Amino acid sequence: MTFGTIVATCAIVALTVAIGMVADKRFSIVPRAEILRPRPPGHAAGEAPALAIRTRPGQLARLRATQHCAACRASLAPGGADDVIRFADRTLWVLHFTCPRCDRTRALYVEPTG
Secondary structure (H helix, E strand, O other): OOHHHHHHHHHHHHHHHHHHHHHHHHHOOOOOHHHHOOOOOOOOOOOOHHHOEEEOHHHHHHHHHOOEOOOOOOEOEEOOOOEEEEEOOEEEEEEEEEOOOOOOEEEEEEEEOO
């Protein structure tokens, strides 16, 4: 093998890796860590910091309006001010809800994006 062949092979590999990175950034080919992260038993999406719901600012109003009580299925009302916490180097919002029928409370963890 000549030096030129080795350089050409390295260039082809580097070009392939670069194209793959650009394609992954644009089309999300490789699964993200939050998708591969195992789900804690007994928790639904947003009920634990590790399962925070990723949402854009425009989706927050819809997310707040569609929450229902797990016990009586009534629509939940806002239960006070939201909290901001840090979990695993991520900033999360904790949305608080209260059921108007049975007075149960619920916290929903949200990770704002963009």
